[in-house]
Amino acid sequence: MNSHNSGLLAEEKQALLAAIVSSSQDAIISKTLKGIITSWNPAAERLFGYSEKEVLGRHISLIIPKDRIHEEDFIIQQISKGLRLEHFETTRLTRDGRQIPISLTLSPIFNERNEIIGASKIARDISENIMNKEEKEQLYEEIKILNKKKDEFIALATHELKTPITSLRGFLEVLQKNVSREGINFSLLERCIRQVNKLSMLLSDLLDVSRIQLGKLQLRYEFFNIVEMVAEVLSTFIHFDKHRLVFKNRDSIIVYADRTRLEQVLINFFNNAIKYSPSGGDVEIKIWESPNNIHLSVTDEGIGIDNEHLAEIFSQFYRAVNGQSNISGLGIGLYISKEIIVRHGGTIEVKSQKGRGSVFAFSVPQKKN
Structure with a gap:
């Protein structure tokens, strides 16, 4: 392949890369090792509120909150070693002063002599992810509270129900002792007692479930x-x-x-x-x-x-x-x-x-x- 064709191929690759960067939904920024911004794609404009003309030649600290400025030293240190950073979660500043949570992926940029001359940064807004996570955590806490209240209610309800059921069983047993064993009443009372016993066992089981959930199931060795x-x-x-x-x-x-x-x-x-x-x-x-x-x-x-x-x-x-x-x-x-x-x-x-x-x-x- 001659040098003319090689040049055309390089230009096509460059054009394709520029098109990908321009159309990306993620903010893509490049900077020198001193932190000077050298490129800024349309997604970066939408995310941070600055146009490309406003930021080219300015320091990246423009979008870094003061309490996170130390992160830039760490990032440059890693990039200078030729290391790549992935999914580095932090916050950055927009033009109107809002702090937005973002996930950063950073890669070193090399020149023709394979020297590191800067960094390429891809920034993704993760506000929605964090909001969803917080909503899930809040919902989980609410469910835990409701579940505890449910267990407490079951414990209280079963405890209150056991007293009248125990009394009912006692009355039925007294009645049974006072009727003839051969008559139909004895058989009916026997069935009633059996059903009351089943109900009592069911309530005991429900009470045990509540004790387990509330950590109150005691063992007597x-x-x-x-x-x-x-x-x-x-x-x-x-x-x-x-x-x-x-x-x-x-x-x-x-x-x-x-x-x-x-x-x-x-x-x-x-x-x-x-x-x-x-x-x-x-x-x-x-x-x-x-x-x-x-x-x-x-x-x-x-x-x-x-x-x-x-x-x-x-x-x-x-x-x-x-x-x-x-x-x-x-x-x-x-x-x-x-x-x-x-x-x-x-x-x-x-x-x-x-x-x-x-x-x-x-x-x-x-x-x-």
């Missing part, structure tokens, strides 16, 4: 025989005709934990095992020890859980069945169970296959005398 505890809980589940409860542990296993709370987890496991195996089958409970932990599992032969649900099964208000299912529940029992086990320093897990039943298990640290 004691030494007890977990095998004996399981046997006691099982004795309350003897009325299920379709299910056979299998528990083979006989030897004592002492654990240091909150007995009432572990009972709550166990009852939740049992209820789920029975609820999600409507056709019946075995529900097997196992307890075993490892060097540092005590483990408990509940295995059923029920409908199982899809893989897509397993990761979320312990989330608050999450249910592994759709809303049209006739299986009741709010999806908070396993969430509370997880919190109880985690606060014991233990782990909780589920293994399941659709149509092949589920295994719910937990482990807690074994603390001996």
